Amino acid sequence: MAHRPSVIIAGAGIGGLAAAALLRRRGFEVAVYEQARRLQEVGAGVQLSANAVKVLRSLEMEEHAVSRGFLPTHFIGWSWKSGRRLYRTPISPLHEQRFGAPYVHIHRADLLEALADGVPAGSIHLAHRLVDLAEADGGGMRASFENGHTAHADVVIGADGIHSAVRRCLFGPEAPRFTGNMCWRGVIPADALPAGHIAPASSNWMGPQGHVVHYYLRGGSLVNFVAVRETDAWLGESWTTPSSKEELLQAFEGWHPRLLALFERADGIHKWGLFDRDPLPAWSKGGATLLGDAAHPMLPFLAQGAGQALEDAYAVADWLGRYPDRPAEALAAYEAERQARTARIQLAARARSLTTHIKSPWAAFKRDVAFAWQQVVSPNATTHRAEWIYRHDVTQVERTLGG
Numbered sequence: 001m002a003h004r005p006s007v008i009i010a011g012a013g014i015g016g017l018a019a020a021a022l023l024r025r026r027g028f029e030v031a032v033y034e035q036a037r038r039l040q041e042v043g044a045g046v047q048l049s050a051n052a053v054k055v056l057r058s059l060e061m062e063e064h065a066v067s068r069g070f071l072p073t074h075f076i077g078w079s080w081k082s083g084r085r086l087y088r089t090p091i092s093p094l095h096e097q098r099f100g101a102p103y104v105h106i107h108r109a110d111l112l113e114a115l116a117d118g119v120p121a122g123s124i125h126l127a128h129r130l131v132d133l134a135e136a137d138g139g140g141m142r143a144s145f146e147n148g149h150t151a152h153a154d155v156v157i158g159a160d161g162i163h164s165a166v167r168r169c170l171f172g173p174e175a176p177r178f179t180g181n182m183c184w185r186g187v188i189p190a191d192a193l194p195a196g197h198i199a200p201a202s203s204n205w206m207g208p209q210g211h212v213v214h215y216y217l218r219g220g221s222l223v224n225f226v227a228v229r230e231t232d233a234w235l236g237e238s239w240t241t242p243s244s245k246e247e248l249l250q251a252f253e254g255w256h257p258r259l260l261a262l263f264e265r266a267d268g269i270h271k272w273g274l275f276d277r278d279p280l281p282a283w284s285k286g287g288a289t290l291l292g293d294a295a296h297p298m299l300p301f302l303a304q305g306a307g308q309a310l311e312d313a314y315a316v317a318d319w320l321g322r323y324p325d326r327p328a329e330a331l332a333a334y335e336a337e338r339q340a341r342t343a344r345i346q347l348a349a350r351a352r353s354l355t356t357h358i359k360s361p362w363a364a365f366k367r368d369v370a371f372a373w374q375q376v377v378s379p380n381a382t383t384h385r386a387e388w389i390y391r392h393d394v395t396q397v398e399r400t401l402g403g
Helices: 014-025 050-058 062-068 094-099 108-117 165-171 245-251 257-264 305-322 327-356 361-377
Strands: 007-010 030-033 045-048 074-079 085-090 104-107 130-135 141-145 150-153 155-158 177-189 202-207 210-217 222-230 270-276 288-290
Touching: 007 014, 007 141, 007 150, 014 030, 014 108, 014 305, 030 150, 045 050, 045 108, 045 210, 045 305, 050 062, 050 094, 050 305, 062 104, 062 108, 085 361, 104 108, 104 210, 104 222, 130 165, 141 155, 155 165, 165 288, 177 245, 177 327, 222 245, 222 257, 245 257, 270 327, 288 327, 305 327
Parallel strands: 007 030, 007 155, 074 202, 155 288
Antiparallel strands: 045 104, 074 085, 130 141, 141 150, 177 222, 177 270, 202 210, 210 222
């Protein structure tokens, strides 16, 4: 086997851990540095479409995801006030038949646990906040951390989120854009709700200047919700800012009683602001690159944040695995492969926020008529024409450098 360059990954989230596990399978020495003191996740759900599950399949983790997760039967849209069903399009088992892998709802903590199992515990270093990154004397990269530790590697991958320190070190500081959306999230035991209260689906309640998504986790034992409202108030995008049931109910006053009954039973509610960036002109510089939200933070309206981080992880690991003696060229090729796809999804997610939060009753009526017509002419089509996202298989892309 050719010499494998050493790799530092900043960030132990979904993308960072997946990249570490995939690189280790290709014989790389990998060290993961995470700023948090514990590898944990406050309760939250993740939607994984076929394109994401194919990456888990390559790690032999698909069965874990399916057994620990939930396979929704449909996408269902609901009217915010009347509770009228706006659309109902099939998922399981049609999604797997059409796109080659199932659509899975999974608890983020369960996914992180599985990915962490693919990386030796001694390779994950907690309480290490990266503060500086520079080319090292004699080659390679030198990463410096807030606690005084310094590490060297041939390659550095920044998987450290929207406020990526790696990105700042490579390309300079630039604040992300507040999108005018505030989110609340929570996880509720299913047995705290009346039987049949929540459909076994990925449900989306659409209203003026807001929407709510909810779905089951862990075989139907938990219900996850994400509630979004437009606001002029700025809030840091940390996922650990505590909120309250009262604040959530006030934000959605006047929405359908079935939805408010869900909120009434929620405890441990957290809130955060939604931020994103315009597609970045560059991700890589020399022996360093970006991955996931560090490279292409996107709004959750297409449920692709985790999926695109997983795709990135596979692509960067595969490029480096094929060309370990040409790491800078491999990283540039990784960027070239991934940039157009992730930029298109970023912009499509922004556009979907406009159709989801329509304020004008007349515009909402026209949107709902379009949903109804699509149900007639193409009842099995994905509701938001996302087939191009789901059918992509990053594990089957042909990767060849010239020269």
